[in-house]
Amino acid sequence: MKGQDYYIPAAAMAIALVFKLPALRNNWRDPLLRSVCVLLTLAGAVFTFAAPPTIDAVNEWTGIPNFSAPLVYCLMTAFSASCLVLMFNWRGGPAEEIRATSRRWISGYATVVVAIMVLFALGDAPEQRLRDFDTFYANTPYIRVMIAAYLLAHNVAAMTMVAMCWRWSLQVRGWLRGGLVIIVAGYAFSLTYDATKMSAVVARWLGHNLDDLSTYVAPPLASAGALISAVGFVLPLVCQRTSDSWQTWSTYRRLGTLWHEVQSTAPAGTPGVRMSWWSPAEIRVIQRESDIHDGFLRLGPCFDRRHRDAAYEEALAHGADEETARAVADAAMVAAAVRTSAADPEGTAAEDPGEGERVLIMADGPRDLVRISHALRHSPVVAATRRRATTADG
Template sequence: MTGADYYIPAVALAVSLFFKLPALRHNWRDPLLRSVCALLVLAAAVFTFAAPPTIAAVNSWTGISNFSAPLVYCLITAFSASCLVLIVNWRGGPPERTRRVSRRWILGYGCVIVALVVLFALGEAPVERLRDLDTYYAETPFIGEMIVLYLVAHTVAAVVMTAMCWRWSLRVGGWLRLGLTVIVIGYLFNLGYDVTKFTAVFARWAGYDLDALSTYVAPPIASAGALISAIGFVLPLLCQHLADNWRAWSTYCRLGTLWRELRAAGPTATATAGVRMSWWSPAELRVIQRESDIHDGFLQLGPYFDQEQRAWALRQAVGSGADEATARAVADAAMVAAAVMASAADPEGKIIGSSQDNGLDIADGPRDLVRISHALRHSPVVATVRSRAAMAGSNLR
């Protein structure tokens, strides 16, 4: 693997971290957000410092042969701990228990990091090895133990993560289950990395040469595992965000019939159609604005609302087999349609000046508005009310 194979994912992780920083600044006390940011920092650091050009540069800067080895091993160990802490916080539970388990993982892997540094200081590794240090020094006192220790710590984290995510995935569904399953697949790759590394090291101990497994096979497996695991962590959050946006845009579009119906009554019915919004405005804001326009229209049409008309439409909807929520929406839609036509027939606003505001009670918020909008377009009861109102207007003329 070349330096670019390491630096490209490092840059991608850094960009992800950049977009997380504003949220971290405003929600510093959120343990889940802190865990995500810590994982991104450590993952980017692992890819950056594990690249052969960086290894050579760090060794040169420090003047210590193979100084990068304990540095990279410590970063990998810290990254393993961050994954475990993230899962603990992501899974949730009693806050005190979550903090206690997180501290134990951090303390345990912190001790491993200290031990890695001590073992490197006690050993001797004078010949710089950029790609095959694990097998080259597998039989060197203290350095060999350092190599085995970081592999054991990484393996433990991979096994625990695989078991935790798999058990959790069996109890949940949707995007979260898919994300956990992807994480499990990623950590199976990480276990494959550990197996190939251990095989090469044990082969050295036994007098065989399987260095190629460690030098050429293990790094691509580790990169694939890291990429797949990162996708697993991001997938539920991304898909949930997309699902929320889809629901918002769907609500916005489904409210269109009701919104246009009220606009047809003239500027007074919708408070001049609300505030103009830019094309990049988020869907949630657009929904809020459209709901506000609709409620303004209801307020303006209040004097034209006929509760007897609504009661008749409600009986018709119930008689046709509609459930309570649908029947109420059909009745409201019929009253709105009749009110719009009555408002159009009263351009001088005589009814507004002499009537009380009957209002329209939306008990179920946005969902009722969507049902009313749907009924305006599709309900035969509303169509009947329109016809009756049109006929009444013709008779008056």
């Protein structure tokens, strides 16, 4: 593999990390978000430092032949640990249990990192090898143990991730399941990487030569596995957030009909809350809900249960279900109240006790308000109630 085969995935990891940094800055205490950022950082570092041009530059800069080998092994080991920690935070559960499990895995893999550096220091690897370090030094004292340690640690992490993600994928749906299946596919490549590396190293131990497996077959498998796994981790989080944002903006837009209807009764000169263009969609929805409820309070004296009951019965007669009929009934009462308020801005008609029992709308969150808004725009029952109210008030 050439340098760009490593640097392009590293750049992709860096771009993904840049997009996650604003969220991390605003919510840096979130362990899941921290785990994602650590994983992306380590994935990018593995790709960067495993590239042959970087290996040569690091060895030259440190003045230690093959110093890049334990450095890359340590980064791969840390990346394996970060994947496990992210998975435990992602799956959820009692916070203390997650922290304890994460600490155990971090401690175990930190021990492997220290062992790699100590074994490299004790061993003797004077001849620089950019592509075939594992097989060239497979029989060198201490170095052979270092190579076996990082491969074993990587293999344990890969098998754990495959088992954990596959079991979890059978219990969930949607983007999460898709991400877990992608992670399983990525770690299948990682397990194949481990198999080829171990085969080449064991062949050296037994006096045979399968160096091509380690030199030419394993690196593309490792790159593919790391990249696919990182995509599997990031994709559900990004897509779920995008989906949530889309749903929020959709709610804001669908509340528009009801909002415009009740805002038409606001006294002239009433100051509105100005929202900046960068205001989050969640804040816009909350403000629009607040405006609608304020409008209900203004229209309260004009609400007439007779309009709602008649519209409710009519909606049921047209085949609407209970939930839709209630929304149509509330929308009809709002439409009639708006016409009454417009025809009698002083509120004198509303004070007539003969108007019927006055009521309030008790909408349970934005979902009910969206149903009322939809009925206000599309229901023929509401349109008929509006016409009758306009005629009566006229």
